[in-house]
Amino acid sequence: MDYRNTLTTCTYCGCGCNLFLESLDGRLTGTIPCKTGPVNEGKLCIKGWNVHQFVQSGKRLTKPLLRKNRKLEEVSWDEALDFIASRLKHIKAADGPDAVGFFASAKVTNEENYLMQKFARAAIGTNNVDHCARL
Amino acid sequence: MAGLAASFGSGAMTNAICELEQSDTIFIIGSNTATSHPLVATRIFRAIEKGAKLIVADPRKNQIANFAHLYVRHKPGTDVALLNGMMKVILNKGISDDKFIAENTEDFEAFKQVIDKFTLEEASNISGVSEEDIKNLAKVYASADNASIVYCMGITQHTNGVNNVKTLANLSMLTGNIGKPGTGVNPLRGQNNVQGACDMGGLPNVYTGYQSVTLGDANKKFAKAWGVETLPTKIGLTLPEMFSGIENDEVKAIWVMGENPVVSDPDANHVKKALEKLELLIVQDIFLTPTARLADVVLPGVSFAEKDGTFSNTERRVTRVRKAIDPVGESRQDWAIIQDVSNAFGYEMNYESPEEIFDEIADITPSYAGISYERLEGPGLQWPCPSKGHPGTPFLHKDGKFTRGKGLFHAIDYRPPAEKTDNEYPYLMTTGRVYAHYHTGTMTRNSESLDFEIPEGFLELNPADAQELGISDGHKIKMASRRGEIKTKVMITDRVEKGVVFMPFHFEETNVNKLTNPAYDPIARIPEFKVCAVKLEKA
Amino acid sequence: MIDTIKQKISGLLSDASVKGVVALKTANGHVTPCVFQKEDDLDMLSLGDMQASGDTRYPLNKVLITIARQYPDDVFGVLVRGCDERGLYTLYRLNQLDPDKVVPIGFCCPEELAKACECKKPYPDDPVAGEKTKEIFQNRMEEIEGMDISKRFSFWMDQFSKCIKCYGCRNICSMCFCRECSLECEDLVSKGSLPVDIPVFHLTRAMHMADRCIDCGLCEEACPSDIPLRVLYKKTSRIMNAEFGFTSGIEKQEKSPLSMLGPAPDN
Numbered sequence: 001m002d003y004r005n006t007l008t009t010c011t012y013c014g015c016g017c018n019l020f021l022e023s024l025d026g027r028l029t030g031t032i033p034c035k036t037g038p039v040n041e042g043k044l045c046i047k048g049w050n051v052h053q054f055v056q057s058g059k060r061l062t063k064p065l066l067r068k069n070r071k072l073e074e075v076s077w078d079e080a081l082d083f084i085a086s087r088l089k090h091i092k093a094a095d096g097p098d099a100v101g102f103f104a105s106a107k108v109t110n111e112e113n114y115l116m117q118k119f120a121r122a123a124i125g126t127n128n129v130d131h132c133a134r135l
Numbered sequence: 136m137a138g139l140a141a142s143f144g145s146g147a148m149t150n151a152i153c154e155l156e157q158s159d160t161i162f163i164i165g166s167n168t169a170t171s172h173p174l175v176a177t178r179i180f181r182a183i184e185k186g187a188k189l190i191v192a193d194p195r196k197n198q199i200a201n202f203a204h205l206y207v208r209h210k211p212g213t214d215v216a217l218l219n220g221m222m223k224v225i226l227n228k229g230i231s232d233d234k235f236i237a238e239n240t241e242d243f244e245a246f247k248q249v250i251d252k253f254t255l256e257e258a259s260n261i262s263g264v265s266e267e268d269i270k271n272l273a274k275v276y277a278s279a280d281n282a283s284i285v286y287c288m289g290i291t292q293h294t295n296g297v298n299n300v301k302t303l304a305n306l307s308m309l310t311g312n313i314g315k316p317g318t319g320v321n322p323l324r325g326q327n328n329v330q331g332a333c334d335m336g337g338l339p340n341v342y343t344g345y346q347s348v349t350l351g352d353a354n355k356k357f358a359k360a361w362g363v364e365t366l367p368t369k370i371g372l373t374l375p376e377m378f379s380g381i382e383n384d385e386v387k388a389i390w391v392m393g394e395n396p397v398v399s400d401p402d403a404n405h406v407k408k409a410l411e412k413l414e415l416l417i418v419q420d421i422f423l424t425p426t427a428r429l430a431d432v433v434l435p436g437v438s439f440a441e442k443d444g445t446f447s448n449t450e451r452r453v454t455r456v457r458k459a460i461d462p463v464g465e466s467r468q469d470w471a472i473i474q475d476v477s478n479a480f481g482y483e484m485n486y487e488s489p490e491e492i493f494d495e496i497a498d499i500t501p502s503y504a505g506i507s508y509e510r511l512e513g514p515g516l517q518w519p520c521p522s523k524g525h526p527g528t529p530f531l532h533k534d535g536k537f538t539r540g541k542g543l544f545h546a547i548d549y550r551p552p553a554e555k556t557d558n559e560y561p562y563l564m565t566t567g568r569v570y571a572h573y574h575t576g577t578m579t580r581n582s583e584s585l586d587f588e589i590p591e592g593f594l595e596l597n598p599a600d601a602q603e604l605g606i607s608d609g610h611k612i613k614m615a616s617r618r619g620e621i622k623t624k625v626m627i628t629d630r631v632e633k634g635v636v637f638m639p640f641h642f643e644e645t646n647v648n649k650l651t652n653p654a655y656d657p658i659a660r661i662p663e664f665k666v667c668a669v670k671l672e673k674a
Numbered sequence: 675m676i677d678t679i680k681q682k683i684s685g686l687l688s689d690a691s692v693k694g695v696v697a698l699k700t701a702n703g704h705v706t707p708c709v710f711q712k713e714d715d716l717d718m719l720s721l722g723d724m725q726a727s728g729d730t731r732y733p734l735n736k737v738l739i740t741i742a743r744q745y746p747d748d749v750f751g752v753l754v755r756g757c758d759e760r761g762l763y764t765l766y767r768l769n770q771l772d773p774d775k776v777v778p779i780g781f782c783c784p785e786e787l788a789k790a791c792e793c794k795k796p797y798p799d800d801p802v803a804g805e806k807t808k809e810i811f812q813n814r815m816e817e818i819e820g821m822d823i824s825k826r827f828s829f830w831m832d833q834f835s836k837c838i839k840c841y842g843c844r845n846i847c848s849m850c851f852c853r854e855c856s857l858e859c860e861d862l863v864s865k866g867s868l869p870v871d872i873p874v875f876h877l878t879r880a881m882h883m884a885d886r887c888i889d890c891g892l893c894e895e896a897c898p899s900d901i902p903l904r905v906l907y908k909k910t911s912r913i914m915n916a917e918f919g920f921t922s923g924i925e926k927q928e929k930s931p932l933s934m935l936g937p938a939p940d941n
């Protein structure tokens with residue numbers, strides 16, 4: 001039996017409430033608000049209380065998809081990565097680094113946003129990085 | 136954000152959320168706080184309980200407005216007129232904080248000239264708020280010892296968004312309500328890690344911590360840290376510019392991480408066409424969103440429950456995200472996906488963990504320099520946190536010492552919204568959120584409890600308009616703007632006034648962004664979601 | 675006190691009389707609900723006192739129900755205060771937990787906490803640690819009862835209208851285990867807009883808790899709008915007591931008068 005509560009931060013609004021994701025034997029079973037979270041002090045809104053639910057949705061993507069004959073098909077990681085790398089190299093060579101753009105995200109972590117703009121700037125060589133938070 | 140940065144030198148929320156409890160007046164404008172930032176509303180309810188006065192200005196009478204000492208319903212897009220009217224009253228009555236202005240601010244005279252020219256009568260005519268109410272708003276705000284301003288997308292999502300924000304900054308400086316606990320100008324970030332995405336350099340003009348890409352020093356520092364000869368110094372394209380770039384054949388490839396612009400962006404049909412035109416569209420997400428369906432390649436990332444890392448909330452607080460369960464299927468850590476692509480592309484990355492990435496961020500970002508995973512055990516830290524022993528910064532611009540030196544007044548005249556009603560499109564539509572959903576609904580609509588609570592989109596319509604249109608509650612209506620048309624259910628309510636309708640934007644089946652106007656604020660490049668002219672017809 | 679409790683848990687784990695003990699621990703700088711399965715981990719044990727006594731209490735019985743549904747044949751220990759023990763008794767009565775599969779490890783609340791809770795029985799029947807303090811008088815309720823009727827009515831309506839419909843009061847509650855909840859029944863409460871239907875939403879819950887609420891106060895602590903829910907439920911429970919002489923969770927083998935309404939069961 002493996003019962004855990006993992007302390008984390010709500011992924012919805014900008015309040016950044018602290019909560020525990022409750023799991024039993026590797027499956028999420030619930031959400032518990034953290035009493036000592038400085039913003040929420042043991043409280044959550046309806047979204048926070050249910051934040052564990054979408055995670056195990058049957059509609060989650062589980063494999064990379066690549067468009068072949070106009071349809072998206074499941075492929076291996078290697079195939080997807082090679083495809084991206086060669087296309088990006090080609091476009092950079094043909095049209096220059098500024099032909100590539102990146103949408104960073106308010107939904108992923110700081111570390112991931114950092115890495116994306118690092119890739120854009122250091123590897124591709126463009127400052128075409130923006131996020132959808134204007135929206 | 137651009138507006139506050141220009142006024143104060145930093146675009147973030149000036150004060151901590153919990154400080155709202157110490158305010159004796161709270162002015163909410165353009166924020167449906169109880170719905171969009173419920174845990175901020177908690178503090179506001181508490182402040183009221185302790186005797187604070189709440190004043191609310193919003194075209195739509197939302198839940199928290201029911202607790203207001205004074206609620207005014209101004210017309211959508213007339214914020215500057217209303218606020219300039221308030222400042223007119225403050226100057227006329229001589230209740231401004233002249234000492235604060237003299238010691239800590241600049242360009243006051245230019246600002247004053249604009250206000251001098253403007254009349255209370257004009258303010259009232261434009262905004263639809265009575266002169267009496269404008270006077271009262273001004274008095275309550277200006278006479279408080281500690282007054283906070285709270286705003287959200289209702290202020291920024293306009294063609295005048297930046298001016299709206301600068302006007303709020305003017306108001307706070309005019310009365311010295313900035314730089315101490317329980318005061319300030321506080322933008323509530325719509326999405327969970329918007330603050331973090333900006334802090335991390337997810338912007339075309341800056342690296343992490345708002346270090347400019349055009350300045351030699353930062354540019355050299357980053358080039359060295361990242362092991363490259365040079366980094367581009369030309370400011371990159373913003374999102375709307377990237378879309379125009381696609382049309383002009385200048386942009387050929389886009390990589391979208393965790394976003395869904397087909398549903399979230401204005402004039403959705405147009406966005407879809409642009410993305411379809413790309414040579415290469417990479418979408419990294421956890422669901423097959425309408426945007427992912429257009430992609431050439433879709434990369435399965437993981438949800439927040441399956442990853443380690445950090446978020447930065449609306450009050451600049453950095454807190455930990457921790458992995459609770461293993462990734463589903465073959466989905467991969469999003470940082471690992473970028474690293475894998477980068478290595479395949481030929482730029483080497485060798486991180487073992489998000490913590491290693493974070494340490495690199497702290498190394499090259501002064502405002503994050505004192506933060507480490509170890510220090511984030513417990514309540515987290517609010518940046519700026521420049522060194523290991525630094526306790527973090529709950530409120531900015533202490534004692535009128537603004538980040539940019541002196542606080543800058545801006546002379547801002549009222550400009551009407553980009554789109555007007557006419558005989559053909561007689562209603563003003565504004566958009567916003569409902570309590571059970573978030574953004575484009577990718578996550579919330581896949582959550583059974585939330586989907587149960589609100590399963591579909593609807594249009595809020597005033598009873599008088601409903602009668603004129605001969606439509607009753609729950610019936611279908613056809614709504615069209617100059618750009619598109621949708622059908623939706625109607626909810627009859629006097630939360631909206633006659634002539635104004637409201638629609639939440641979370642539902643792809645009734646995607647209200649097929650109608651919205653992509654006219655942008657010239658500086659912040661935020662589209663005008665909040666005002667759009669529509670016509671209605673029984674369906 | 676904490677050492678006595680550690681010893682007790684340690685004993686239960688070492689002779690394998692339980693599979694695990696549901697309790698609290700300190701981790702990541704916060705108090706966390708957890709299950710102890712190894713004696714070595716007991717260093718992290720917490721009783722839920724971060725800055726003040728009982729300020730980080732969590733619904734441990736709810737955790738126990740989650741685990742017991744998956745592991746019905748195993749015995750688990752659980753850390754209980756007076757209110758938690760009342761909860762266990764009620765959950766036994768409602769067939770949500772099997773008394774033979776639960777080992778309560780009880781401790782008494784200090785007077786400070788008992789006062790803050792205005793608790794009727796701030797101790798379990800058979801505590802492992804702590805001194806029993808006496809019942810505390812219910813001042814908050816008296817204060818509200820003291821208002822004249824129209825003032826009292828507007829007091830409650832004002833409070834209820836702050837509700838943001840988070841369902842936290844229900845979600846945090848160990849006594850709320852129904853798969854179908856009347857708060858989600860559209861014949862009673864309409865969906866989809868705020869403010870929520872008042873007072874129906876809150877009174878529906880109060881009715882449903884009449885013979886269940888064990889006055890732990892976690893609902894009020896979870897309410898983002900600071901609605902004095904605990905007082906509301908204390909009132910319902912006072913009515914139950916006055917009308918039927920019943921207080922939920924006070925006796926181990928109790929029967930609820932409400933379960934006797936309607937047609938008599940066959941057996």
Ligand code: SF4
Pocket residue numbers: 010011012013014015016017040044045046047048049172173174
């Ligand atoms: S629980 Fe609600 S208020 Fe808190 S961060 Fe999540 S969405 Fe925001």
Ligand code: SF4
Pocket residue numbers: 836837838839840841842843844893896897898899900901903
């Ligand atoms: S916890 Fe409070 S806000 Fe949430 S549903 Fe219950 S009464 Fe309403």
